[in-house]
Amino acid sequence: MKKAVVRIYMGLIFLFLYAPIITLIAFSFNKSKSRGQWGGFTLDWYAELFKDRLxxxxxxxxxxxxxxxxxxxxxxxxxxxxxxxxxxxxxxxxxxxxxxxxxxxxxxxxxxxxxxxxxxxxxxxxxxxxxxxxxxxxxxxxxxxxxxxxxxxxxxxxxxxxxxxxxxxxxxxxxxxxxxxxxxxxxxxxxxxxxxxxxxxxxxxxxxxxxxxxxxxxxxxxxxxKPSINALSTLMFVTVVILLLIINKKSEKGEELLL
Amino acid sequence: MKRMKLLAYPYSVWMAIFIVVPLFLVLLYSFTEGNIHNLTELRFSTKGYERVLEPLYLKVIMNSFVLAAISTLCCLVLGYPVAMIVSKANPKVRGMLVMFLIVPMWMNFLLRTYAWMSILSPNGFLNRVLELVGLPRLEIMPGKTAVLLGMIYNFLPFMILPIYTVLSKIDKSVIEAANDLGANKIKTFMRVILPLSIPGVVSGITMVFLPAVSTFVISGLLGGGKTPLIGDLIEQQFMWEGNWHFGSSLSIILMVMILISMAIMSRLDRNGQQEDKNPVKM
CATH class of the missing domain: 1.10.3720.10 (MetI-like)
Structure with missing residues (x-):
C-alpha cells in the first residue's frame, strides 16, 4: 500500500516535470504549424532548421x-x-x-x-x-x-x-x-x-x-x-541525455559530477 | 608563497570595474533625475522611490512577493517528500532518480515555459484531455495561477536537490538510535530527521524564492501581461520606457527585499548546522 502511494506520487511528479518536454518533442514532429493541433508526422522542421539563418x-x-x-x-x-x-x-x-x-x-x-x-x-x-x-x-x-x-x-x-x-x-x-x-x-x-x-x-x-x-x-x-526551434531543442536535449547516460554508466561518480 | 596572492589582483580590478561600479551606477541613478547620458547633468532626486510608493506599483511589488512566497511554499511541500523518497531509495535507483530530476533543466527554460503555454492555453492539450474525460475546462492561462504553476515547475528541482543532499548525508545510526529509544516514525521524523535537514530546506527556499521573486519571463509568457511582477517593471523601464531612474529605484528595492529575506533565512539556519554557507546552485 505504502509502496503504491510512493510510486504514484513520484509518477505524478515526473509527469509534471516531463510534460512540457514531451509536448515540445511531439510538436517538433508535427505537420501542423499551430501548436494546438496535430497534423501528422513530419521531419520537415529538422530539415528547415539548417536553412533558417536566424x-x-x-x-x-x-x-x-x-x-x-x-x-x-x-x-x-x-x-x-x-x-x-x-x-x-x-x-x-x-x-x-x-x-x-x-x-x-x-x-x-x-x-x-x-x-x-x-x-x-x-x-x-x-x-x-x-x-x-x-x-x-x-x-x-x-x-x-x-x-x-x-x-x-x-x-x-x-x-x-x-x-x-x-x-x-x-x-x-x-x-x-x-x-x-x-x-x-x-x-x-x-x-x-x-x-x-x-x-x-x-x-x-x-x-x-x-x-x-x-x-x-x-x-x-x-x-x-517556429517549430524548427522545437526541432533544434529536441536535438540538443537528446544529445545531452545521451552524454549524461554515458557519463553515468562510465563512472559511479556520475551523480557527483552532475551535482 | 606569499607572492601567490598577487595572482588575485587582476581579478580584483576586474571585479571593481564590472561588479562594484555597475551597482554604484544603479544606486546613483536611483537617487537622481535628468539626462542619463551625461553624468554631470544628474540632479539629486527621490522621484524614483516616490513612484515606487504609488499604489499601482506597490501592488505589483506585493504581488511578486506573495507569488514568490506561495510558489516557494508549494515547492517545499511537493519537494520535501520527493527528496525523502529519493534519499531512501537503494543506491542504484537513487542515481537514476537524481539524474531524471536534473535532466529537464537541460532543456532551455524559456522553451519549457513556452510549452506550458501550449498545454494550458484555452484550446490547449490539458483542456482537450479534460473535455475528453468530461471534466470542466480550466481557464487559467493567462493569469496568476498559470504564473504560479510556471514558477513551481521551473524551480521545483532547486528545492528537491539541496534537501536530498542533506537527507542522504544523515547518519543512519542516529535514526536507528531514535527507533531503539522508542520513538515511532512520526516522532523520529519530527525530532530527528526534520531538524537535521533544516540547512537543506533553507538553501532550497533561497534557491527558489530568489529567482521566483525577480522573474519576468514566466509572468511575461504565462501571465500575458495581466499579472506584472517587479521584474516586468524593471525590464519595461530599462528596455522600453528608457526611465533608468525609476528602473534603478525598483532594482534597489528588489535587492533590499531579497537581502531582508536572506537575513531572516540565515537566522533560521543558525539553529541548524552552519555547513552550507555557500548558496551556490547545488
Whole structure:
C-alpha cells in the first residue's frame, strides 16, 4: 500500500516535470504549424532548421559565447582562486564577498547594472559586451568550485616542491594544478551550463544585433515559436541525455559530477 | 608563497570595474533625475522611490512577493517528500532518480515555459484531455495561477536537490538510535530527521524564492501581461520606457527585499548546522 502511494506520487511528479518536454518533442514532429493541433508526422522542421539563418546564427553565438566564456572564466577563475587562497584577513573577506555578489544578486539586477555600465561608458551593446557579461557571471562559480579543493590541499606539498628546487611557477603547474583538477573541471562544466542556458543577463547586454537562442526564443514566444526551434531543442536535449547516460554508466561518480 | 596572492589582483580590478561600479551606477541613478547620458547633468532626486510608493506599483511589488512566497511554499511541500523518497531509495535507483530530476533543466527554460503555454492555453492539450474525460475546462492561462504553476515547475528541482543532499548525508545510526529509544516514525521524523535537514530546506527556499521573486519571463509568457511582477517593471523601464531612474529605484528595492529575506533565512539556519554557507546552485 505504502509502496503504491510512493510510486504514484513520484509518477505524478515526473509527469509534471516531463510534460512540457514531451509536448515540445511531439510538436517538433508535427505537420501542423499551430501548436494546438496535430497534423501528422513530419521531419520537415529538422530539415528547415539548417536553412533558417536566424536560428543557425543564434546557435552559433550561443555556442561561441559559451565556449569562450568557459575558457576565459576557467583560466582566470582558477588563477584568481589560487591568489585568493593565499590572501588573508580583511582583503580576503572583501574579495570573497564581492565575488559572491553576482551569485546572490538576482540576474535581472546584474543584467541592468551591466547594461547601465556599458551604455554609460559609451560602449555599443553587442558581442563583446555579452561576452564580458558571461565571463563576469561565470568566474564566481569557478572560484567557488576551486577554492574548496585548495583548502583540502596540503600546503606543505608546494613548499616541499620549492625546497627541492622547483620555481613557484613549476610548483604551481606540477603540484598544485593536478591536485585541484576536479574543482576546475566542475567549475568549467558549471560555467558552460550557465552560459549556454542564460537568458536574462544576455537579454540586457546583447543589444539588437546579436542574439543567442534564449533571446531568439523570447522574441518569438509571444507571436508563436517556429517549430524548427522545437526541432533544434529536441536535438540538443537528446544529445545531452545521451552524454549524461554515458557519463553515468562510465563512472559511479556520475551523480557527483552532475551535482 | 606569499607572492601567490598577487595572482588575485587582476581579478580584483576586474571585479571593481564590472561588479562594484555597475551597482554604484544603479544606486546613483536611483537617487537622481535628468539626462542619463551625461553624468554631470544628474540632479539629486527621490522621484524614483516616490513612484515606487504609488499604489499601482506597490501592488505589483506585493504581488511578486506573495507569488514568490506561495510558489516557494508549494515547492517545499511537493519537494520535501520527493527528496525523502529519493534519499531512501537503494543506491542504484537513487542515481537514476537524481539524474531524471536534473535532466529537464537541460532543456532551455524559456522553451519549457513556452510549452506550458501550449498545454494550458484555452484550446490547449490539458483542456482537450479534460473535455475528453468530461471534466470542466480550466481557464487559467493567462493569469496568476498559470504564473504560479510556471514558477513551481521551473524551480521545483532547486528545492528537491539541496534537501536530498542533506537527507542522504544523515547518519543512519542516529535514526536507528531514535527507533531503539522508542520513538515511532512520526516522532523520529519530527525530532530527528526534520531538524537535521533544516540547512537543506533553507538553501532550497533561497534557491527558489530568489529567482521566483525577480522573474519576468514566466509572468511575461504565462501571465500575458495581466499579472506584472517587479521584474516586468524593471525590464519595461530599462528596455522600453528608457526611465533608468525609476528602473534603478525598483532594482534597489528588489535587492533590499531579497537581502531582508536572506537575513531572516540565515537566522533560521543558525539553529541548524552552519555547513552550507555557500548558496551556490547545488
Amino acid at each position: 536560428i543557425t546564427e543564434a546557435l552559433y553565438y550561443t555556442i561561441l559565447i559559451a565556449v569562450l566564456a568557459t575558457l576565459i572564466s576557467t583560466i582566470v577563475g582558477t588563477i584568481s582562486a589560487i591568489g585568493i587562497h593565499y590572501m588573508r584577513g580583511f582583503s580576503k573577506n572583501l574579495v570573497l564577498n564581492i565575488n559572491n555578489l553576482p551569485v546572490l544578486n538576482p540576474d535581472i539586477v546584474t543584467g541592468v547594472a551591466l547594461m547601465t555600465l556599458f551604455i554609460s561608458a559609451g560602449m555599443k551593446l553587442g558581442f563583446v559586451t555579452m561576452l564580458i557579461a558571461h565571463v563576469l557571471f561565470c568566474i564566481p562559480y569557478v572560484i567557488l568550485a576551486v577554492l574548496p579543493k585548495l583548502r583540502q590541499l596540503n600546503r606543505h606539498i608546494a613548499e616541499a616542491a620549492m625546497d627541492l628546487g622547483a620555481t613557484p611557477g613549476y610548483a604551481l603547474r606540477k603540484v598544485i594544478l593536478p591536485e585541484i583538477r576536479p574543482g576546475i573541471v566542475s567549475g568549467a562544466l558549471m560555467a558552460f551550463t550557465l552560459s549556454i542556458d542564460d537568458f536574462v543577463i544576455s537579454f540586457f547586454t546583447a543589444g539588437n544585433e546579436v542574439s543567442n537562442l534564449s533571446i531568439l526564443i523570447y522574441s518569438m514566444a509571444k507571436r508563436g515559436v
